[in-house]
Amino acid sequence: MADFQLKRVGILTGGGDCPGLNAVIRAVAKSAMGKYNATVIGIEDGFEGFVEGRMHEIQNKEVSGILSVGGTILGTSNKGDPFHYPIEDLEGNIQIVDESARVVRNYRHWGLDALIAIGGDGTMHISQKLFEMGLNIIGVPKTIDNDLAATDLTFGYDSALFVATEAIDRLHTTASSHHRVMVIEVMGRYAGWIALGAGLAGGADIILIPEIPFKWESIYKKVRERSLHGKRFSIVCVAEGARPEDGDIVVKAHDIRRTDAKQLGGIGELVGKKISEDTGLETRVTVLGHLQRGGSPTAFDRNLATKYGAAAIDLAAEGKFGRMVALRGQQIISVPIKEAIAQQRLVPLDCPEIRAARAVGTSFGDD
Numbered sequence: 001m002a003d004f005q006l007k008r009v010g011i012l013t014g015g016g017d018c019p020g021l022n023a024v025i026r027a028v029a030k031s032a033m034g035k036y037n038a039t040v041i042g043i044e045d046g047f048e049g050f051v052e053g054r055m056h057e058i059q060n061k062e063v064s065g066i067l068s069v070g071g072t073i074l075g076t077s078n079k080g081d082p083f084h085y086p087i088e089d090l091e092g093n094i095q096i097v098d099e100s101a102r103v104v105r106n107y108r109h110w111g112l113d114a115l116i117a118i119g120g121d122g123t124m125h126i127s128q129k130l131f132e133m134g135l136n137i138i139g140v141p142k143t144i145d146n147d148l149a150a151t152d153l154t155f156g157y158d159s160a161l162f163v164a165t166e167a168i169d170r171l172h173t174t175a176s177s178h179h180r181v182m183v184i185e186v187m188g189r190y191a192g193w194i195a196l197g198a199g200l201a202g203g204a205d206i207i208l209i210p211e212i213p214f215k216w217e218s219i220y221k222k223v224r225e226r227s228l229h230g231k232r233f234s235i236v237c238v239a240e241g242a243r244p245e246d247g248d249i250v251v252k253a254h255d256i257r258r259t260d261a262k263q264l265g266g267i268g269e270l271v272g273k274k275i276s277e278d279t280g281l282e283t284r285v286t287v288l289g290h291l292q293r294g295g296s297p298t299a300f301d302r303n304l305a306t307k308y309g310a311a312a313i314d315l316a317a318e319g320k321f322g323r324m325v326a327l328r329g330q331q332i333i334s335v336p337i338k339e340a341i342a343q344q345r346l347v348p349l350d351c352p353e354i355r356a357a358r359a360v361g362t363s364f365g366d367d
């Protein structure tokens, strides 16, 4: 795009929030205004606000002081997929309709030259389709789940890992005082990155992840063995998407308005109940939940988010659309959004984290 000039850029945050979103918004806005003299339009509540036409111009003062603040000043939603848009009537009946044309209309009406979409795989799928409809889109990879392909890391993951690791540390002291089995359920959807990273950092005795379906017997054996060796407590770190070899993922609720209708959760309770029934050991369960998504981003996430934001606006100014910024080694690069959504980034079974955990005697419930 040789004669392209960036004058008006939109920005939105889509899907579940996570620490670092404000750091990206700040970097995009400051760099768009300062480096390119462009106007920045903040679209409210993700694609939901885009369909409904809710936006405002971002001024410098709105993005001052937000680097360390969790959440997103723009608001977000995981129910606003324009291609699968839920309309609720007065009786509460939900109809799913395609409202993508409204997004295209608003984009043109607001005079946008580009849109920076910050989100996870749901947001990137929507972004790719809108790009194919002619919108100038650039993606920024966010999610605590770290499950987006084509990037080494999404921002938000490190902050979630920090919270989950600290929680395991805290469970350790109370577990050892009471000689209990402590089960902690962490988020991550269909990928085990949070459970693996926090379980390894927190020294969990058993880590259960979706990529390695587990055997109940193997868990009981590990807990009993520890007891026999005089270790009177155990820590079990379970990913919400983990499942036994002979069973399914535990789904807490279904909501067709969500980008992913399934709301996972409940495997921790099941694991705790089964351990206590089989081994007779006193067991307690902690579901960490949204604590993993709240609060201040870590220094690592602030820096990654800032680098992503600055790179995204450079891409926009260069007219390179349909691309997502990504981390490759130490470098910030860009990849086609298509590549990022081609597959989910699951934990490879031979990755260094799994090998190291096994080396120090951690069980994955598969032996």
Ligand code: F6P
Pocket: 016, 078, 120, 143, 144, 145, 187, 188, 189, 240, 263, 264, 293
């Ligand atoms: O994708 C981020 C995430 O926190 C997942 O780990 C979790 O399964 C899901 O979002 C929870 O969604 P909600 O906030 O809608 O309950």
